[in-house]
Amino acid sequence: MQQVAELAGVSTALVSLVMRDAPNVSDYRRQLVLAAADELGYRPNVLARNLASRRTQTIGVVLNDLHNPFFADIVDGLQAAADANDYRLLIGNGSHSQLGEERSVETFLQFRTDGLVIAGSMQTDELLERTSRSAPIVIVGRTSSSEVFDTANTDDEVGARLVVDHLVALGHQRIAHIDGGRGAGVIERRAGYRTAMRAHGLGEHIHVVRGDFSEAGGRKAAHALMLHDRRPTAIFAGNDLSAVGALGIVESLGFDVPGDVSIVGYDNTALAAMHHVSLTTINQPTEELGRAAIDLLLERLDGNRTAATHHVAEPALVCRSTSGPPPAP
Amino acid sequence: MQQVAELAGVSTALVSLVMRDAPNVSDYRRQLVLAAADELGYRPNVLARNLASRRTQTIGVVLNDLHNPFFADIVDGLQAAADANDYRLLIGNGSHSQLGEERSVETFLQFRTDGLVIAGSMQTDELLERTSRSAPIVIVGRTSSSEVFDTANTDDEVGARLVVDHLVALGHQRIAHIDGGRGAGVIERRAGYRTAMRAHGLGEHIHVVRGDFSEAGGRKAAHALMLHDRRPTAIFAGNDLSAVGALGIVESLGFDVPGDVSIVGYDNTALAAMHHVSLTTINQPTEELGRAAIDLLLERLDGNRTAATHHVAEPALVCRSTSGPPPAP
C-alpha cells in the first residue's frame, strides 16, 4: 500500500480511500492511485482490512450435507441475496455430522465473518444460542422458539400433514414414516405425521422407522418396512434423498411403485423432479428461505433489530408419479 | 489477549505461545493461561493471527457447481486429506460460471488462504497461471500442460475411449457425444471420443452436440439428437448430470433405454448409482484426486517443490443398465 502511495505521490490514507471506493476523492488522484495499484499488481489484504475495520463483509454458510441437493438450492437463494447486498458468501462443510458442523462454525467465528447461516443444523438450541453471542446467526430449515437467534424455515408440521392428507385421500391407511434421525426439521415432520394420522383416525397405523436423511438410510429403513409383517401401502420419507433410497430398494425387492407402495418425499429437490424418479414430494421455497435468511442477518448487522424473528414459509404438495391408490385388498 | 495475560499474571507473548500449543511452556503457566482464557471466554482472532504470521492454515476450494454431486465427492476427498494435515477447508461457489469462479478465487486470494483448489475450472491456463502467482493452486478435473500450476485429474481421453470401446463392442456405430461446453475436461473427452471413433473406422459417424454439464443441457442436446434424421443408437454424455437429463427426455419421447438407445455418462456419481437410473458411466477416483490435490498443495507450501506436477488417475468403466446392444436394423 505504501509503495502504491509513493508511486502515485499521495498518502497511504488516500490509497485506502480509493480502494474502498470512498466519496470525496478527486477524480485526478483516484486515477493516479488506480494506475499505480495496477502497475504494482496491488491487491488489498482483506485480513488487515478486516482487522482494522472490524467487519468482513462476508457471511459464513454452514451446509449440513453437500450431497443433498436441497442445500445447493438453499445456497442459490442465499447467493442471490448476498450478491444484491454486496456481501460475499463462504461455505463450510458440516459433513452431515454434529462435530463437522461445530468445526465449521468455529472456523467462521474465528474468521470473524459478520454473520452465520446454518442450514440443516444438528445442534441444540442451547449451543446455537451460545454461538449467537459471538455473531448473529440464522438457522435455516429448522424450527426453534429461541428468543435469541433467528430462523427461516417452512412449516414442516403442515408439510407432513399435506403428505398424510394426500395419501389418505388416495385411500391409504397403513402409512409409515421414515424420519431423519438427528437431522433438522425431523421433530416437526414426525409430529405432523402423527397428528395427521390421528386426525384421520389412523392412530393404530402410526409407524415410524429411523432414517438419517441420506439415501443409504432411506434404503435401510424401507427394507425393514417392506419385510415387516404388516407392510405399509405408503411410505412418507423425511426427505427426497431418503425417498430415493427407499424407492430403489422397494423396486429391487420386486414391488411396484405406486402399484404396491406409494412413496412420498420432502424438499422437492432436482432429484425428485428427475424424469426417472418423478417423486411426489413437498416443495420448500428455497429461494424465499435464502432471501429471508440474508435479510434477517442484515437487519441485525445494521442494528435495526435485536428481538428474535422466525420466518415461516408455506410448504406445498407436488404431486408426481410415485403416489397412487393402494393395491386392492 | 492482554486481559487474559493480566488475569493469568503472565505476558501476552506467553498467552500467544499457549494458544498456539507451542513447546517449551511450563505446565503450570499453561494451566494458568488456559483457565484465564476460559473464564474470559477468550477466542483468538484468526484475522490478527494470520496477519501477523502470514499464514492461515486454510485452503480455499472453489467448486464449479454445487448441484453436481461429483463435486461433493471431491470435497469428501479433500476434507479427509485436509483434516489429516491440520488444515481447514473453506468452500466457494463457482455458480457454474466463469465470473462466479473468478469472484470466488478473488475472495480467497484476498483472505490469503494458503492455497487454492479449483475443481472444474472454466478459466484459461493463462488466467490460472496469473492466479498462481498470488498463491499456489491445484486444478482438479481438468488437464493442463502448464509448467506453473499443478493439476490432479483422471485421464479423460482414456475415459472417453473406454466408453466408445464399450459401445462398439456392443455393436453400436452411430454413437453421438454431448459435450460440456466450456466446462472442465471437455476438450479431452471430446478428443478421446473422436480418436476412438476413428480408430474403429467410424469417423463418418462422429457427431458432437453442445451441452453444458447440466441436466437441462443434457435434456436439450438429447432432444435435438433424437429428432435428427440419422438418430444415434448410443449417446455418450459428457457427465452424469447431462446423461440423466438425456435419459429423461429420451424416455419421455417414447424411446426405450437401452432397447432403442444406449446412454453412457461420466463421473460415476451417486446419481448414476441410483437404482432408478442405473447409469453406465466412467468412474473417477474422487478420493484419490482429493488426496492428491492436498498433497500437491502441501508440497508447495512446505517449499519442497517448485516445478509443476500433474497427477493423472485412471478412469474405469462401470457397466450398469443403460447400455446394451443396438436395436436390430
Added chain:
DNA sequence: AAAGTGTATTAGAGCGCTCTAATAGAAGAG
C-alpha cells in the same frame, strides 16, 4: 474583509496477534 461551510487530503494511532532477540534461571561440565 472576516467568518463560515464544505471538500480534499494527510498524519498517526490503533486493530490483535506473532516473532525475533534478549534475559533470567536451572542444570551440568570443568
Added chain:
DNA sequence: CTCTTCTATTAGAGCGCTCTAATACACTTT
C-alpha cells in the same frame, strides 16, 4: 565456583490496513 548450555519467559517491533482528528484550500455568506 565459573562457564556453558538448555529451557522458560518477556519486551517490543511489526503485519497491512482503517479511522479519527487535523489541516489546507476554495467558495459563500454576511
